[in-house]
Amino acid sequence: MSSQTALQTAEELLKPYAMEMIKQEEDFRLDVLLSPDQLHEAVKALHDARWGYLSAIAGVDHPAPVIGEDANASGTVQEKGKESQVEVLYVFCQGAAVLVLRLKVPYTHAELPTVCDLIPSATLYERELMEMFGVEIHGTPVKDRLLLPDEWPEGVYPLRKATIIGTTRSGSEE
Amino acid sequence: METRKSSEKFVVPIGPQHPALKEPGHFEFTVDGEIVTGASVRLGYVHRGIEKGAEDRTWTQNIYLLERICGICSHVHATAYVLGVEKLAGVSAPPRAQAIRTVTAELERIHSHLLWLGVAAHEGGFDTLFMYSWRDRETVMDLLELISGNRVHYSTNVLGGVKYDLDTEKMDAIRRGLDFLEERTHHYMKVVTTDETFLARTRGVGLMTREQAEALGAVGPTARASSVRRDIRIDAPYAAYPDFPVKLITDDGGDLLARFVVRLKELFESYRVIRAILDQMPEGELTTRVPRRIPAGEVISRVEAPRGELFYYIKSNGGEKPERIKVRTPSLCNWGTVVSVAVGHKLADMPMLLAGIDPCFSCNDRMVRINRGQGAQFWSWENLRQYGIEYYR
Numbered sequence: 001m002s003s004q005t006a007l008q009t010a011e012e013l014l015k016p017y018a019m020e021m022i023k024q025e026e027d028f029r030l031d032v033l034l035s036p037d038q039l040h041e042a043v044k045a046l047h048d049a050r051w052g053y054l055s056a057i058a059g060v061d062h063p064a065p066v067i068g069e070d071a072n073a074s075g076t077v078q079e080k081g082k083e084s085q086v087e088v089l090y091v092f093c094q095g096a097a098v099l100v101l102r103l104k105v106p107y108t109h110a111e112l113p114t115v116c117d118l119i120p121s122a123t124l125y126e127r128e129l130m131e132m133f134g135v136e137i138h139g140t141p142v143k144d145r146l147l148l149p150d151e152w153p154e155g156v157y158p159l160r161k162a163t164i165i166g167t168t169r170s171g172s173e174e
Numbered sequence: 175m176e177t178r179k180s181s182e183k184f185v186v187p188i189g190p191q192h193p194a195l196k197e198p199g200h201f202e203f204t205v206d207g208e209i210v211t212g213a214s215v216r217l218g219y220v221h222r223g224i225e226k227g228a229e230d231r232t233w234t235q236n237i238y239l240l241e242r243i244c245g246i247c248s249h250v251h252a253t254a255y256v257l258g259v260e261k262l263a264g265v266s267a268p269p270r271a272q273a274i275r276t277v278t279a280e281l282e283r284i285h286s287h288l289l290w291l292g293v294a295a296h297e298g299g300f301d302t303l304f305m306y307s308w309r310d311r312e313t314v315m316d317l318l319e320l321i322s323g324n325r326v327h328y329s330t331n332v333l334g335g336v337k338y339d340l341d342t343e344k345m346d347a348i349r350r351g352l353d354f355l356e357e358r359t360h361h362y363m364k365v366v367t368t369d370e371t372f373l374a375r376t377r378g379v380g381l382m383t384r385e386q387a388e389a390l391g392a393v394g395p396t397a398r399a400s401s402v403r404r405d406i407r408i409d410a411p412y413a414a415y416p417d418f419p420v421k422l423i424t425d426d427g428g429d430l431l432a433r434f435v436v437r438l439k440e441l442f443e444s445y446r447v448i449r450a451i452l453d454q455m456p457e458g459e460l461t462t463r464v465p466r467r468i469p470a471g472e473v474i475s476r477v478e479a480p481r482g483e484l485f486y487y488i489k490s491n492g493g494e495k496p497e498r499i500k501v502r503t504p505s506l507c508n509w510g511t512v513v514s515v516a517v518g519h520k521l522a523d524m525p526m527l528l529a530g531i532d533p534c535f536s537c538n539d540r541m542v543r544i545n546r547g548q549g550a551q552f553w554s555w556e557n558l559r560q561y562g563i564e565y566y567r
Contacts, residue, residue, distance in 0.1 A: 003410075028410075029474070053391065053404075055476070056485045056502035089487065091474060096410035098474055121391025121510045125502075132225075147218035158226055 052094030258475030335461030394482020
């Protein structure tokens with residue numbers, strides 16, 4: 001299967017679930033915007049069709065734009081109508097074809113279903129996402145700390161933009 | 175990650191210090207007599223905060239930071255990064271630069287595979303093979319030092335090209351080195367496939383079918399030894415690989431022996447490709463200009479590291495620093511295979527199984543651990559030497 005046809009197959013598979021699809025022909029890349037409740041179904045569709053493999057799960061933090069100068073890590077004054085979000089990218093690859101499932105979850109409701117029942121190897125990626133971005137993965141088989149030290153405080157997610165290493169670990173010495 | 179079945183069984187903790195390898199990781203093997211019935215892994219002991227740190231450094235500074243993710247495959251990290259940034263900036267390095275990148279990458283693969291061969295032999299109790307392969311590995315280390323002046327962090331890449339040129343003299347030195355290594359590799363191939371004692375430790379051990387390898391997300395030689403046809407150099411060629419294609423090496427054995435065979439065969443392929451590039455080295459510039467601010471956008475950059483697919487996600491918001499860099503290293507993918515395959519094997523096979531995936535802890539432990547409050551200290555060579563003498567007195 002050439003990369004071009006692989007992408008077409010992926011497009012057809014994901015059509016029922018996608019909110020939007022963005023194609024970049026030259027890079028053999030297809031970005032599919034999903035709502036979090038469609039994630040499991042979409043991954044299942046890919047899995048059942050044996051489309052590619054899960055190459056990585058990447059988190060990207062999108063803090064709401066801050067207005068006002070008294071901004072600090074915990075009590076920021078935020079622009080109305082904009083909410084801090086974490087964007088999660090599930091990157092699937094087949095040959096040169098790259099398929100990115102993009103989901104956005106707000107801080108206040110940062111939850112996603114696990115895909116480990118379909119792709120067992122996702123467990124490490126999901127654990128990393130939980131630790132680094134504070135996205136709760138429902139149903140993931142193991143929730144133990146993977147990378148952060150045992151004494152790392154709860155609720156501090158290092159890869160969120162608001163976390164500035166060296167100052168947020170209040171109460172524990174560096 | 176856990177496949178532990180009962181809490182009543184005896185648990186053997188291995189690590190975090192020196193779990194068969196000279197890097198930290200913690201494993202818990204549940205055993206029933208000699209047989210492993212469950213395994214779990216805890217990583218993060220060399221977690222250094224690199225992804226977070228990358229957000230606070232300029233595009234150029236990050237080359238040096240990302241190269242330090244790994245002390246074995248440093249060049250391939252920088253390559254994945256610069257290829258991605260160049261794509262975002264809409265430039266591409268000149269052909270000669272791409273060729274030199276590829277030569278360095280393949281030399282790095284040779285050094286990495288030979289290093290692995292030694293470590294794996296050592297874990298199998300075959301220390302003679304370990305010493306010979308590491309002696310021979312010095313040949314390729316010397317070549318890398320000849321090109322770049324460094325043995326570990328070659329710093330060959332810059333944004334838009336490479337720093338070092340290869341002149342005729344260096345190319346001849348590389349050719350001579352490869353001739354020697356090729357001869358040695360034939361010998362190693364013979365040893366690992368015919369030595370009965372060693373075969374007893376590898377044949378049929380750690381068997382992983384193609385279906386398992388795919389389900390567990392294995393990459394690189396570990397996957398290819400279970401006949402998974404996946405190699406980024408072939409699937410999505412980058413740098414000079416479109417002009418100098420490599421052959422896909424797979425084996426359908428699926429056991430430790432197959433992992434030896436695949437890596438050794440890949441060495442021959444590396445020798446061939448390097449020679450091909452040297453014979454047809456493109457002429458021209460070494461660098462092209464890259465703007466200081468990288469246009470907003472995001473890119474996914476994938477390269478084939480010695481251990482398998484290395485994944486970079488790079489996002490720019492148009493500034494002098496990246497917005498986000500995500501690194502997914504091949505070792506992380508391969509852990510799942512060890513923990514699953516371990517079950518049913520003897521405890522004594524664990525070091526070999528661990529070494530079999532060629533794990534690299536520094537690679538998969540990255541992001542957050544910053545030590546402060548300890549004054550930086552500079553040690554001269556003489557200081558270090560003195561310290562060593564005192565320490566072992």
